[in-house]
Amino acid sequence: MPLNNNRKIQNRIVVLRAERGLSQREVADKLGVSRQTIISLEKNRYNPSLKLAFDIALLFGVDLHDVFQYEIEEEK
Numbered sequence: 644m645p646l647n648n649n650r651k652i653q654n655r656i657v658v659l660r661a662e663r664g665l666s667q668r669e670v671a672d673k674l675g676v677s678r679q680t681i682i683s684l685e686k687n688r689y690n691p692s693l694k695l696a697f698d699i700a701l702l703f704g705v706d707l708h709d710v711f712q713y714e715i716e717e718e719k
Contacts, residue, residue, distance in 0.1 A: 652713055
């Protein structure tokens with residue numbers, strides 16, 4: 644049975660960034676990505692590579708699951 648499209652990845656990057664007083668530019672620079680990448684991540688328009696996801700978790704000093712959540716939407 645194929646997986647349906649009711650799954651998506653959400654993240655808490657904007658919250659973690661704000662808690663640490665970091666700008667989007669500072670986070671982007673520390674991760675070696677563009678500020679636009681951070682904007683897209685925060686708006687859940689872009690899913691990071693596995694490496695970038697781990698780098699983000701390491702930057703904030705939290706577990707990967709504290710940054711990213713895999714959500715399944717109920718079918719209507």
